[in-house]
Amino acid sequence: MLTAFVTGSAGFIGYHVATRLLAEGWRVIGLDCLSDYYDVALKKRRHALLAQHAGFTAVEARLEEPGRLREIFEAHRPDLVVHLAAQAGVRFSIDAPRSYVESNLVGTFELLEAARAFPPRHMVLASTSSAYGANTEMPYVETQRADHQMSFYAATKKATESMAHSYAHLYGLPVTMFRFFTVYGPWGRPDMAYFKFTRAILQGEPIEVYNHGAMRRDFTYVDDLVTGIVKLADAVPGDKPVSERDSLSPVAPFRVVNIGAAAPAPLMEFIAAIEAACGREAEKVMLPMQPGDVPATWADIGLLTDLTGFTPEVEMRDGVARFVSWYRDYYQV
Template sequence: MTEAGGPAGWAARLSGGPPILVTGAAGFIGFHVATRLLDNGVPVVGLDDLNDYYDPALKRARLDRLDRHEAFRFVEAGLEDERTVRRLFAETRPETVCHLAAQAGVRHSIENPGAYARSNLTGFLNVLEGCRAVGAKHLAFASSSSVYGGNTRLPFSVANGADHPVSLYAATKKANEAMAHSYAHLYGLPTTGLRFFTVYGPWGRPDMAYFIFADAIRAGRPIRLFNNGEMERDFTYIDDIVEGVVRILARPARPDPGFDSASPDPARSWAPWRLYNIGNRRSERLTDFVDILEREIGRKAIREFAPMQPGDVAATCADIRELEAEVGFRPDTRLEDGLARFVRWHRDWTANRANLGAP
């Protein structure tokens, strides 16, 4: 669906001011968002700590592509480094901040909870403080479909409750939404939370199931399907995610004049604060997902079935009517098409890594 005023009307609204600060710029979504901004003439300052949660060579390869743009500047630092984050905000004085950095991974949060407190809580507080200090006009930040946790009412709607997270990762994302609201209320900082649903595509994260499956299928190793394969996900192609993000960046959150504090809408506020889902609007069976991967790779998977993992949920599906009403966003990438593009990229990336002698 095309935005009123042209497909890149958002770029005109984001141009002409200071560079946009994109945290997590060497990460999967951050890299694609920064690329889209730069390709449309919007300068970007990128922040990332290039940690080794997954292969840093992939992060550096993404960064190499961003460095080809003259309007891109990179700062290597962790969000928990308060002094560096404060100095970066003071030097660049961004009016728009796209906060996509975080310690990711549901299962990893069970094994290493401290990393999530440092990056997702302390780090997010440092971003909020930076925005407050420079009077930023909009902070858009990554939340997650994981916040819905024990809520099994599909499709997930931002108007419904999300108060029962089942992993620490989800809890930190829910906390981010609450922290952002407090800054919107106290300081008038426009903040928008974006609940992403299972993002996939080229340059993706090696810790995600689709990447793990592709690696294993190519190598003839077994893949594990949890909950005995009875899993459904709202798989959302990266280009659709990026389209939603850049349009939201150009639409700072506004107070809802009709907000009813006696019957509050969980996604709106009297303060300039909003929440949106970004998803593909449909659940896909994990076994069907694997079928497509097999066809694209040209090799059958060795399937092993396992019980549900702690912190996981059986199904997700996004209700995106709020987002569509706000910015005219509707995903249009079929799973078959998106996975075909990912598999082509994965083949090339695997070959390049092998040529470099990487494991």
Template sequence: MLRIRDLPLPPLLSTPRRILVTGTAGFIGFHLARLLLAEGHVVHGFDGMTDYYDVSLKRARHAALLQNQHFAVTEGLLEDQPLLDRTADAFQPDIIVHLAGQAGVRHSLEAPRAYIDSNVMGSFNVIEAARRHGVAHLLIASSSSVYGANTSMPFAEVDKADTQLTIYGATKKAGESMAHAYAHLHDLPTTMFRFFTVYGPWGRPDLAFFKFADAILDGRPIDIYNHGQMYRDFTYVDDLVRGIRLLIDAVPQRPDSPEDIAAGDSLSPVAPYRIVNIGNSTKVRLLDFIDALETSLGQKAVRNYMGMQPGDLEATWANADLLRQLTGYQPQTDVQTGIDAFVRWFRDYYDK
């Protein structure tokens, strides 16, 4: 069991802060912005509104956020550094949460350059903006994909992660490395969070749970890779953004010496920089996840069992001890509860 000494839980932000969130039209960015606005913070979004998936869904998310007078947004690509800089200069953020980027592990096999442009160059532009403004905390989304071919599970933040299997995973690891260098050189407090398999209302149409629900209701077959013998740490989106929200307050500090870092803490010995897993800490078999979806939909799937896909992993599973020690919080929504919430939203939004 991880024990981190001398790390009292941080108090929640007592006064409204100015928080720049990239990717607010996206699945996770939308939910985080909604949570921050509910707490009374001022949020400025930045989103490219790319057509990787249905732009009308992205616009619906932004329309919901714009109902709050404390939310505004700039539409533009991360690669457009002048626009990003103008946005940050006008907003003067206290905190930056960087969630935008080119998503989709599968798509990275077909269009790798899009991932370099957005996830590497775009992330560099965000990190540089954070440095210029001297923000109190920079938080950046990474992914469980950085663990790549690691076989020791549950994955822990202190595990070596040098064997990425896709360009998507490689670009996320590159972002971690760039952020660490900036944290070291410029004393920029930075937290990277590694997401696991996120699901829930307002989800992305390219994600398996979304595609499965749509196909099941239409009577179309669903493709089940590795014959369903896949295991994922399914993380409900509300749990995920609660973890991000609490990590905003857990600002890493450069240690005086490596001996001050407890075993299991990913705090860098040379920078105010930390990596934190956000996951449910429970591995769920894909077939059991599909069973839960069928139960919620009240309809059986037509199952098309297939072999393993290139670059895919048989299992991902998070050790979330560090998140719990830093914030006192542990994601815990069970799969059936989370799927039920997604299905209610899906049926209502798409009138199915």
């Protein structure tokens, strides 16, 4: 039985990735510190569901705790690492930047050191579409320069890409960084806009719409993201590009891959899908753009398809309906 080490396993995406790997016969070691950035009860519930699988082992610890990850790697010798734990949130990074240094930078350093000591077959690490920053040429392609991040969150995630590349070059660690785009779906994060919109609409409260609604996002349903991640686990970087658009490093077994829907939708259209699923219209408070935000995102997923043969399958209105159904059931609305 192969072993996967999933960081952030009590988080939104980590929970879904661990669930998929367990279903495919992997043994999963899941690490999470159960931080109070958002509802801890939701995180505990996710871990409790994973614990129903005989192949799941939960470890409650912080990434940045010196030597802790090395102990885990030595004890379990993972074949695959899926690194999803991070301090998330663009706006929160303006108010609490130190937490991003500790979790995203120091935490990733500890992970890379553990992998250097006990090398896995492949490391798949989460980055973000926010790494593209001020780029205006769309769709975003992995080979574009990405030098002008707009938030400290994005800056720390871009820094982890550089850190991982250096370890891939120096120690031959195969690394795939995936940049994910606005992810939504059941068991989502309460700090995300779609979650807040659903809660407010069902409670008859107004919603806050930034940039007066003039935004577009490449909304990605969580099941599509997870399929992309799991399929990339088998696409271990080597020394030969798979196509002319490959982002493979010329000096390391390292590449960056977008995982998105490749179908940017207007924010107002996304809100309309939530309204339809909730069965009521929202009262909207139009506000200016928030600091650190960008007006649009759009993923080119050609490289993902070249590597895995996969293209996203879940249409936005269907995905939104699935989320609202989960929300009603979970919160007994």
